[in-house]
């Protein structure tokens with residue numbers, strides 16, 4: 001039996017409908033998911049455009065998938081038919097190496113990405129390894145849960161690792177990642193400051209959980225914040241003035257990157273050594289982290305704010321993400 005998916009035929013091209021065959025047999029640990037919805041992440045755009053030189057075509061993007069399990073392989077134990085599950089960026093790893101044992105599966109040398117070299121979630125069905133399919137708590141609606149599978153875990157990982165409840169946390173960029181970071185940091189008990197270049201985002205940022213809002217191009221306001229943050233999280237993909245942002249971090253504080261900014265970071269060594277500061281980066285999170293993140297989001301009302309469009313309007317949805325117009329995440333409704 002065949003099903004519908006949307007694929008980019010070549011780098012940078014609009015997506016076109018294609019038909020795929022459902023496999024007659026599943027791998028022993030695989031599940032077949034009837035896709036309910038799928039978020040559109042900036043990484044999908046990078047894959048469509050072959051920016052990372054890892055794409056093959058036709059390319060079916062999609063790695064923020066929520067749906068119901070309709071079939072499972074012979075050895076699947078953790079989920080069953082009818083369960084509503086989510087699949088994020090990573091869909092497999094070796095499960096045997098040091099990193100997998102530590103719950104740091106994204107660092108595994110055999111890390112497999114959900115929509116690289118295999119069909120992703122802009123489709124009616126998705127095959128995934130059951131061990132990377134996470135039950136979605138009942139309190140989370142599918143459309144607002146889907147973006148948590150990649151965007152949510154990307155900001156939850158550093159916040160849960162580095163932020164304490166009394167910390168002052170700054171979030172650079174109020175977009176797909178930033179709007180989730182504000183909610184998580186607020187729910188964790190932090191004093192939260194939103195930084196944006198758009199003054200128009202103040203009311204929204206505060207509604208999402210920011211105690212304070214600062215326009216990052218306001219030099220005077222920025223100077224007044226020198227040495228005040230325990231943690232600053234950069235969610236943007238721009239080449240920022242890194243010494244300036246590091247100057248806002250207090251002693252023993254951290255400037256943490258989750259956005260893939262281009263270029264190099266150059267800061268005065270004495271700023272790092274004298275201030276005993278750290279600059280670091282993380283990607284997504286391991287399986288245990290994703291489970292915790294989903295439970296935390298369900299308990300504390302963290303919800304991705306999504307604009308929902310049907311799957312057949314995928315090119316319109318992708319265009320909104322490309323133009324940074326999504327408020328704050330685009331989600332494709334498949335069923």
Ligand SMILES: [Zn+2]
Pocket residue numbers: 041042043044063089150151
């Ligand atoms: Zn992603």
Ligand SMILES: [Zn+2]
Pocket residue numbers: 093094095096097098099100101108109110
């Ligand atoms: Zn491994």
